[in-house]
Amino acid sequence: MKSKSGIKRIGILTGGGDCPGLNAVIRGVSKPAHDYGMEVFGIEDGFEGLVQGKARQLYNRDVSGILATGGTILGSSNKGDPFHWPEEVNGEIVIMDKSKAAIRNYEGWKLDALIAIGGDGTMNICQKLSQMGMNIVGVPKTIDNDLEATDQTFGHDSAVYVVSEAIDRLHTTASSHHRVMVVEVMGRYAGWIALHGGLAGGADIILLPEFPFSWKKVYDSVVQRDMMGKRFSIICVAEGAKPEDGQMIVRATDKKRTDPVQLGGIGELVAKKIADETGLETRVTVLGHLQRGGSPTPYDRILSTKFGTYAIELAAKKKFGRMVSLKGSEITSVRIEDAISKQKLVNPSTQAVISAKAVGVSFASDKAE
Ligand code: F6P
Numbered sequence: 001m002k003s004k005s006g007i008k009r010i011g012i013l014t015g016g017g018d019c020p021g022l023n024a025v026i027r028g029v030s031k032p033a034h035d036y037g038m039e040v041f042g043i044e045d046g047f048e049g050l051v052q053g054k055a056r057q058l059y060n061r062d063v064s065g066i067l068a069t070g071g072t073i074l075g076s077s078n079k080g081d082p083f084h085w086p087e088e089v090n091g092e093i094v095i096m097d098k099s100k101a102a103i104r105n106y107e108g109w110k111l112d113a114l115i116a117i118g119g120d121g122t123m124n125i126c127q128k129l130s131q132m133g134m135n136i137v138g139v140p141k142t143i144d145n146d147l148e149a150t151d152q153t154f155g156h157d158s159a160v161y162v163v164s165e166a167i168d169r170l171h172t173t174a175s176s177h178h179r180v181m182v183v184e185v186m187g188r189y190a191g192w193i194a195l196h197g198g199l200a201g202g203a204d205i206i207l208l209p210e211f212p213f214s215w216k217k218v219y220d221s222v223v224q225r226d227m228m229g230k231r232f233s234i235i236c237v238a239e240g241a242k243p244e245d246g247q248m249i250v251r252a253t254d255k256k257r258t259d260p261v262q263l264g265g266i267g268e269l270v271a272k273k274i275a276d277e278t279g280l281e282t283r284v285t286v287l288g289h290l291q292r293g294g295s296p297t298p299y300d301r302i303l304s305t306k307f308g309t310y311a312i313e314l315a316a317k318k319k320f321g322r323m324v325s326l327k328g329s330e331i332t333s334v335r336i337e338d339a340i341s342k343q344k345l346v347n348p349s350t351q352a353v354i355s356a357k358a359v360g361v362s363f364a365s366d367k368a369e
Contacts, residue, residue: 005316009039011055011111014072015046015080015118015125019143019155020296021304023066023073025117028308029139030063036316041109042073046118047125048080050102055109067301070294079256081125086256093255099132106134113315117141119153121258123323123340130321130336137314138323138336139307143292146190149339150325154307157299159186159291160196166287167201167234174232180222180274180282182235184267186291189248191238191346193291198236199356205233206356207270209240209248210346211365218270219277221362226280233280237270239263244365264288306331 012029014022030040042062044054066073079086085098106114113135116126119142126136140150143159163185174181183203187193191208198206205221207213222233240263242248251264264286271284296304307324310331314322322333346353348368357368 005036005318007036007038007112007315007318009041009109009111010312010315011041011043011050011106011109011114012058012074013043013046013050013114013116014074014076014141015116015122016076016078016142017119017292018071018076019141019292020070020158020294021154021300022071022076022117022141023069024296024301024304025139025141025154025308025311026058026073027063027066028305029115029312030058031060032309032312034060036312041111045075046077046080046122047082047102048077049075050105051080051082051085051098053105053108055105067305068295070296078121078258079254081121081258083125083128084258095255099129102129103132103134113137113320115139115311115315119144120147120340120343123147123336124258126323127336127340135315135318135320136336137311137320138339139311140323140325140339143193144187144190145192146188146344147339148342148344149323149334151328152303152326154296154300154304155292156192156196157303158294158297159193160200161297162291162294163193163197163236163287164200166285166290167197167203167236170234170285171202171232174234177281178231180233180235180271180280182237182267182271182274182282182284184237184239184264184284184286186288187238187240188263189240190344191240192344194236194238194241195346195350195352195356199352199361201234201236203234203236203361205235205362205364207235207237207241207266207364208346209238209242211363211367212242212244212246213364214244214366215273215277217362217364219274221364222274222280223278235270237267239266241266
């Protein structure tokens with residue numbers, strides 16, 4: 001069938017950290033695009049491929065059977081920002097602007113539109129490329145769920161599932177050995193994974209970046225549980241959580257990335273301080289990239305498919321500069337410009353916080369009140 005919309009060839013890329021559901025979006029975009037008679041160019045390794053000219057045509061056979069496959073068949077990168085392109089010059093990292101190379105490749109491949117699947121970093125790049133004349137539709141991805149413009153990003157549910165399952169497993173060993181188990185989860189500057197994963201797993205204490213915690217409240221909670229005869233505690237701590245009188249723990253910095261900060265280490269500190277201050281036996285588990293790997297949950301497969309198919313409809317209707325979004329149970333779209341203006345963070349009136357407190361979860365923070 002010939003493309004009725006005049007859109008003959010689209011590009012698609014996956015930017016930033018991977019997450020379950022990316023392939024489901026690629027499939028959700030490509031199958032209807034082929035039905036429209038469009039050609040689909042898969043750009044490799046995110047924006048890196050757009051700058052370096054790495055792309056291949058995707059046919060139906062390439063996107064068939066990938067719905068449940070984790071990762072991305074296109075590859076991804078969080079170092080390929082065209083506006084923050086790192087190059088080594090005389091042993092030093094120099095940051096360059098390669099946006100013109102990105103535009104040249106887009107034009108050279110004769111793309112009529114680009115579907116960019118990514119988180120806030122990707123959407124920021126999309127906004128700048130849109131301003132330079134590129135026709136872009138964004139699809140919101142991130143396990144962190146920190147984009148204000150959509151009720152949920154795909155990938156988040158799969159990460160929460162991993163956390164919930166891990167906490168279930170930690171429960172049995174914690175209760176057998178009467179230990180305090182600390183589990184550190186991802187989420188960057190937002191506490192959604194810790195909040196939802198902790199709630200789903202029945203954690204006793206949840207520590208979030210949004211609610212700087214009091215060490216005393218943490219110690220009191222675990223000691224009180226011990227005195228009540230509950231001889232174990234589970235603490236779910238977000239990698240970005242910090243004490244009232246402290247800072248987030250930065251594990252490493254990487255100048256090649258637009259946001260150079262890599263968080264991690266707070267779980268270890270929480271476990272050590274509890275052991276030192278209360279004498280209770282503690283252990284720490286850092287879930288790390290397990291939260292991003294593997295097959296998407298059914299919820300994420302469905303959301304990704306809806307996002308992908310909606311994105312190609314937007315492109316066919318030439319509604320560019322927009323990002324697909326979930327509002328309630330409806331799929332809609334917002335201007336990318338508006339999507340990047342605000343980060344979605346947990347606050348005390350978030351229903352999951354209210355419900356967690358109602359069932360006895362401690363956030364060890366006055367900020368949660
Ligand atoms: O944004 C997704 C995320 O997994 C964060 O939760 C985490 O802080 C970060 O990416 C880890 O990035 P990397 O894979 O580069 O270590």
